[in-house]
Amino acid sequence: MTINAHFTEFFGRPVREFKPGESFDLRTFVPRLSVDYDGVKWARRLEEFLQLPHAGETTHLVAGTYEGFEGDMNAAMAIGPLIEHRAALPKLEALFLGDMTFEECEISWIEPQDAEPILKAFPKLRVFGLRGRVSNFGVQSLPDLEGLILQNTGLTKANLAEILAFEAPALQEMELWTGSEDYGAETSVEDLAPLFSGEIFPRLTRLRLKDSEYADEIAKAVTQSRLFGRLEVLDLSMGTLGDEGAAALLEALPRSGLKLLDLSHHYMSDAMMEKFAVFGPRVVMADQQKEEDRGRYVAVAE
Amino acid sequence: MREPPLLALLAEPGPRLDSWRAACRRMGAPEPILVSYAEALRHPERLTEAAARAGGLRAESPGGGAQIQRLFAEISGHDPGPLPEAEDYGRIAPPGPFLAGLRLAMARLAEAMVETGRPSLTDPEAVPLLFEKLESQSRFQAAGLPVPPLLGAVAGWEDLEAKMRAANLRRAFVKLRGGSAASGVAAVELHGPHVRLWTTATLDASGALFNTRQPQRPLDDEARRWVDALGRLGAHAEAWIPKLKLDGLNADLRLVTLGGAPAHGLVRRARVPQTNLHLGGERLPPEALRARIGAETWARILEVARRAAELFPRHHALGLDLAVHEDGERVFLLEANAFGDHLKGALHEGLDPHEAQVKRMRAWLEAERGPKSGFRFSDKPRDP
Numbered sequence: 001m002t003i004n005a006h007f008t009e010f011f012g013r014p015v016r017e018f019k020p021g022e023s024f025d026l027r028t029f030v031p032r033l034s035v036d037y038d039g040v041k042w043a044r045r046l047e048e049f050l051q052l053p054h055a056g057e058t059t060h061l062v063a064g065t066y067e068g069f070e071g072d073m074n075a076a077m078a079i080g081p082l083i084e085h086r087a088a089l090p091k092l093e094a095l096f097l098g099d100m101t102f103e104e105c106e107i108s109w110i111e112p113q114d115a116e117p118i119l120k121a122f123p124k125l126r127v128f129g130l131r132g133r134v135s136n137f138g139v140q141s142l143p144d145l146e147g148l149i150l151q152n153t154g155l156t157k158a159n160l161a162e163i164l165a166f167e168a169p170a171l172q173e174m175e176l177w178t179g180s181e182d183y184g185a186e187t188s189v190e191d192l193a194p195l196f197s198g199e200i201f202p203r204l205t206r207l208r209l210k211d212s213e214y215a216d217e218i219a220k221a222v223t224q225s226r227l228f229g230r231l232e233v234l235d236l237s238m239g240t241l242g243d244e245g246a247a248a249l250l251e252a253l254p255r256s257g258l259k260l261l262d263l264s265h266h267y268m269s270d271a272m273m274e275k276f277a278v279f280g281p282r283v284v285m286a287d288q289q290k291e292e293d294r295g296r297y298v299a300v301a302e
Numbered sequence: 303m304r305e306p307p308l309l310a311l312l313a314e315p316g317p318r319l320d321s322w323r324a325a326c327r328r329m330g331a332p333e334p335i336l337v338s339y340a341e342a343l344r345h346p347e348r349l350t351e352a353a354a355r356a357g358g359l360r361a362e363s364p365g366g367g368a369q370i371q372r373l374f375a376e377i378s379g380h381d382p383g384p385l386p387e388a389e390d391y392g393r394i395a396p397p398g399p400f401l402a403g404l405r406l407a408m409a410r411l412a413e414a415m416v417e418t419g420r421p422s423l424t425d426p427e428a429v430p431l432l433f434e435k436l437e438s439q440s441r442f443q444a445a446g447l448p449v450p451p452l453l454g455a456v457a458g459w460e461d462l463e464a465k466m467r468a469a470n471l472r473r474a475f476v477k478l479r480g481g482s483a484a485s486g487v488a489a490v491e492l493h494g495p496h497v498r499l500w501t502t503a504t505l506d507a508s509g510a511l512f513n514t515r516q517p518q519r520p521l522d523d524e525a526r527r528w529v530d531a532l533g534r535l536g537a538h539a540e541a542w543i544p545k546l547k548l549d550g551l552n553a554d555l556r557l558v559t560l561g562g563a564p565a566h567g568l569v570r571r572a573r574v575p576q577t578n579l580h581l582g583g584e585r586l587p588p589e590a591l592r593a594r595i596g597a598e599t600w601a602r603i604l605e606v607a608r609r610a611a612e613l614f615p616r617h618h619a620l621g622l623d624l625a626v627h628e629d630g631e632r633v634f635l636l637e638a639n640a641f642g643d644h645l646k647g648a649l650h651e652g653l654d655p656h657e658a659q660v661k662r663m664r665a666w667l668e669a670e671r672g673p674k675s676g677f678r679f680s681d682k683p684r685d686p
Contacts, residue, residue: 067494073494105493106493106496106498106521108521109493109494109496109521
């Protein structure tokens with residue numbers, strides 16, 4: 001599996017591509033700003049967008065491809081211009097950087113990105129998402145942040161430590177991909193202990209730990225954790241979850257408050273899947289994988 | 303008087319031979335005489351004898367299996383190498399010995415034609431040329447046909463990258479010299495400092511390539527090793543034409559010309575650049591493309607096909623791969639296949655490509671011998 005489609009929705013609203021020179025219904029749609037391969041830079045696309053009569057009303061924004069085929073792909077190409085024009089976007093509350101399909105840019109090709117400046121420049125963000133590796137988050141105080149999304153195949157220990165140190169008392173939903181060792185992923189389940197303690201992010205109820213090579217360990221640890229009782233959504237999709245982790249989830253599910261357990265792209269046996277059937281649509285088990293000679297693979301492994 | 307067989311077929315057992323037998327049966331013609339490639343190459347008189355007994359000749363694809371590879375290598379004086387083992391299944395062999403063997407087989411066909419005076423649906427001179435993809439593309443280019451810009455032979459990654467950059471090409475197709483059925487075809491993309499391949503082979507640690515039906519997408523250094531492996535086998539490259547998309551999938555057209563006229567068409571589409579049907583390409587009727595591009599562009603496709611077929615006037619059936627650029631305007635001839643007329647389910651004037659050729663052979667023979675020759679065939683199109 002790969003990322004082969006753009007967002008159709010972001011933070012509850014439908015996404016539409018912004019086309020220069022055309023009007024845009026900002027009240028209904030989230031604008032997606034991307035460049036084609038015609039040499040136009042993302043900065044120029046943003047300036048075109050800001051010429052819309054009501055651009056200052058923008059609350060949600062999605063950035064797609066930043067560059068054409070030559071050169072490095074890096075969110076800095078959007079971050080710099082966004083910071084420069086931050087006064088023109090006073091109401092921005094939901095931002096995603098890097099909504100690109102694998103055809104446009106393999107996720108591992110996105111150069112490590114410095115996320116510190118954009119979060120410092122927009123401290124009132126309610127949702128922040130970024131695709132691709134991150135070099136630095138810095139120390140962040142984000143009092144309004146409700147949702148955080150980080151999608152890449154190479155989550156480092158430093159990335160995770162910085163995120164878990166965010167001062168984000170309002171955080172309700174977190175999506176992290178722990179990724180593949182082949183692409184620089186460094187974390188293990190022990191690194192998640194501060195999160196599972198339930199002491200940080202007191203309002204966190206939706207946890208998505210995806211694309212993980214240690215999904216079994218996550219399942220076992222999270223079900224034993226103080227955080228677990230609070231969770232409404234647990235998403236361990238795109239990883240290598242097998243019967244071992246599934247057994248822990250199965251045992252813990254009846255005493256949980258989970259409304260959704262997403263285990264899509266998993267290595268569970270048919271027998272294990274049948275045991276989850278009694279929970280109906282609360283448990284999503286799409287895309288069963290078969291273990292190959294060389295082992296299990298996360299969904300996005302490059 | 304018992305009817306003599308209509309066709310002597312130089313062919314191998316398999317679906318293609320089955321299709322010819324079925325076509326003869328449906329057209330009311332006697333069972334064709336089969337001469338295998340091994341018989342034709344090891345016993346030169348067999349093909350001539352078969353031709354003498356039959357009305358006319360046709361060669362069919364030898365396929366690319368290990369036995370044929372060994373036969374062709376041995377007969378052309380190459381070392382056939384050790385007997386293939388189970389783990390060698392799908393291994394891509396260097397094309398040289400195969401092409402040499404194919405040329406010898408076609409020389410046998412030419413002799414049989416000369417010695418018996420029998421007509422042939424297959425032009426023995428056209429076949430090796432059509433298997434040499436760089437040569438045939440160059441010939442089309444020289445004739446002014448719209449082929450993708452050609453980069454020539456490539457020895458490996460460095461050579462390919464230099465040629466792509468010199469031609470200002472970001473995307474290229476690397477093809478094995480003498481390849482067919484997408485064997486060893488890799489679509490290469492440069493992406494800034496990165497490289498990505500779309501291919502249908504796997505690369506093992508020793509650098510050997512194996513065909514697979516599972517599309518592969520190696521990146522960066524792995525992709526570079528791939529191109530090196532193709533270069534060692536003997537490869538050439540051309541610009542990768544981004545194909546028009548139908549419902550988001552890459553689409554192209556296999557068009558069979560019969561006697562120089564476009565006849566059977568089949569639109570193929572796939573998520574990956576290789577649309578070959580045996581790799582899971584989806585089949586659509588030609589109307590799906592015609593409706594999308596309009597009558598004028600469609601007419602240009604047919605014109606390109608006619609002009610391509612004109613270059614091989616004695617080769618009755620050509621399987622042409624044509625694509626419309628994603629700009630919706632430009633038409634490209636991607637490939638011409640000597641044995642590209644095995645299209646299940648494609649009908650033209652009520653007949654499939656093999657049935658249509660059975661009918662054509664009968665018409666040739668009747669014209670030559672007159673209607674009282676003893677050849678009587680049903681001319682009734684089968685029920686669709």
